[in-house]
Amino acid sequence: CGFYGSIAASMSGSFLLEGCRNLKSRKMPNIFLVTVDTLRSDHLSCYGYPKSTSPSIDLFSRDALLFENCFSHAPNTWSSVASILSGFLPHETKVIEYVPFPEGLKTLPEILQEKGYKTIAVVSNYVMHKGQGYEQGFTIYDDTMTERELVRKSYRERTATNTTDR
Numbered sequence: 001c002g003f004y005g006s007i008a009a010s011m012s013g014s015f016l017l018e019g020c021r022n023l024k025s026r027k028m029p030n031i032f033l034v035t036v037d038t039l040r041s042d043h044l045s046c047y048g049y050p051k052s053t054s055p056s057i058d059l060f061s062r063d064a065l066l067f068e069n070c071f072s073h074a075p076n077t078w079s080s081v082a083s084i085l086s087g088f089l090p091h092e093t094k095v096i097e098y099v100p101f102p103e104g105l106k107t108l109p110e111i112l113q114e115k116g117y118k119t120i121a122v123v124s125n126y127v128m129h130k131g132q133g134y135e136q137g138f139t140i141y142d143d144t145m146t147e148r149e150l151v152r153k154s155y156r157e158r159t160a161t162n163t164t165d166r
Helices: 002-018 055-062 077-086 108-114 160-164
Strands: 120-122 140-142
Touching (some): 077 108
Parallel strands (some): 120 140
């Protein structure tokens, strides 16, 4: 899980801690939740990999809380993302295969909107495209994908550079 889990965990902690403060007297902090599908922490320099494979992540990690022991709730994207967005385990969300996000399940973006946040998602993975329910609670949900995967040509994607440039 590496970076994926560390960002989710650090963001969750920030949100919970900030909820204890009087936010009316100060500006609300920016919250970024970055997820990366199928990224191996043992191939990131910030986790000790000897090659420079991830200079941007390494730079970010220098001033971030870096978790060294994180686990994904599921071995697939849709179940993992449903857990991240809802706070429930896959057997509780009923997302245990490629199915739409359950209606009526409150999401972190919805909770953040209630607190006055503008919520934006920029997705690159085809399984997260609009119409599957994962856009629930986002003010803006950008799933524009015009490229094709190199291996599975029938699947659309957006490369990392085109995602981060949005």
